[in-house]
Amino acid sequence: MLPHAKRWLEDYENFKINLQHSQHIVSGKLVIGTSHHIGLHHLAPVLKHFIQAYPAVQLEVHFVDSEKAHKAVLDGDLSLAFVTLPPVYDKRLTYHTLWSDPLYFMTGTLSALATKSNVTLEQLARYPAILPSANTFTSQITLAEFAKHNLKPYATMSTNPLESIRMLVSVGLGWSVLPQTMVSQDLERIDMADNIELQRYLGVVINPKLTQSSSVTALLDLLAPIE
Numbered sequence: 001m002l003p004h005a006k007r008w009l010e011d012y013e014n015f016k017i018n019l020q021h022s023q024h025i026v027s028g029k030l031v032i033g034t035s036h037h038i039g040l041h042h043l044a045p046v047l048k049h050f051i052q053a054y055p056a057v058q059l060e061v062h063f064v065d066s067e068k069a070h071k072a073v074l075d076g077d078l079s080l081a082f083v084t085l086p087p088v089y090d091k092r093l094t095y096h097t098l099w100s101d102p103l104y105f106m107t108g109t110l111s112a113l114a115t116k117s118n119v120t121l122e123q124l125a126r127y128p129a130i131l132p133s134a135n136t137f138t139s140q141i142t143l144a145e146f147a148k149h150n151l152k153p154y155a156t157m158s159t160n161p162l163e164s165i166r167m168l169v170s171v172g173l174g175w176s177v178l179p180q181t182m183v184s185q186d187l188e189r190i191d192m193a194d195n196i197e198l199q200r201y202l203g204v205v206i207n208p209k210l211t212q213s214s215s216v217t218a219l220l221d222l223l224a225p226i227e
Contacts, residue, residue: 027056030215033069033081034061037162038202041181042099043082046226050219057215065160066137073207079216080206084137087144094208098226103141103198105190106183107175114188121149124190128156128174130165138162141198142177 034043039061051059064072066083073081074092082098089095105124107113113127125146131153132139146153156174159165162182169176170186177198183189204223206216 025056026054026214026218028213028215029058029060030213030219031060031062031077031079032219033064033072033078033083035066035069035083036063037084037179037181038082038099039063040163041179042202046223050222053222054215054218057218067135070205073205076207076210079210079213080204080219082202082204085201085203085205086137087140092207092209094206095203096206096220096223097201097203098223099202101179101181101200101202103138103177103179103200104183105175105192105196106169106178106187107190108170108172109186109188110172111175111188113175113190117191118193119190120193121146121151121196124175124192125151125153127154129153130157130159130168130174130176131155132160132162132165133158136160138177138200141200145196145198 047059047061050057062072062078064078064081066081066086069078069081069083070086070090070093072078074090084101085095085097105119113119113124116123131142134140134143142153157168159168162178165176166178166182166184166187168174169178170184175190178187179200204220206212206220212220
């Protein structure tokens with residue numbers, strides 16, 4: 001029995017060494033979500049760094065609205081998601097703020113609003129607006145500001161991707177609220193009477209009840225310096 005016992009002990013030690021080694025290798029499939037805006041304007045450097053640092057990870061990126069991404073993370077369909085953080089957090093999820101993303105009232109350069117000064121919210125509410133659908137966090141932030149003054153914007157069109165809204169505003173179909181990252185030469189910041197700056201935050205959301213894979217932990221560790 002002794003030779004068999006020695007062989008078993010050798011195999012056991014080798015197994016422990018291999019297991020410890022495998023724990024240091026970040027691999028496997030990682031499915032994440034991101035809003036279109038974050039994916040286009042913030043996420044590329046992060047993912048590039050992650051792919052270079054962990055080439056064994058099979059990364060799958062889904063572009064999804066922030067509101068839908070919350071449900072996907074809650075249901076376990078996404079390991080994590082980069083989203084516009086909601087005005088009120090879901091207590092079942094964990095959030096990490098990564099980027100501040102102030103919003104500004106913008107219009108096309110040929111719009112009548114582009115030449116006006118000291119525009120009040122009451123005046124702005126009379127002009128056509130192009131806003132994301134009311135269930136989006138960005139729209140909720142905008143509508144809340146008008147609601148403070150018992151006002152409601154005159155929204156003639158609604159579309160969720162901010163890139164689509166930027167295009168519609170640039171051709172003169174209405175004003176909107178857009179982040180600084182999307183300001184271009186065919187847009188003009190509206191000169192508001194009150195220095196109103198709407199603030200939203202972008203970050204990552206995870207489900208704390210789900211066991212985190214090594215790839216999720218590695219990505220969160222990589223994001224830590226941004227916070």
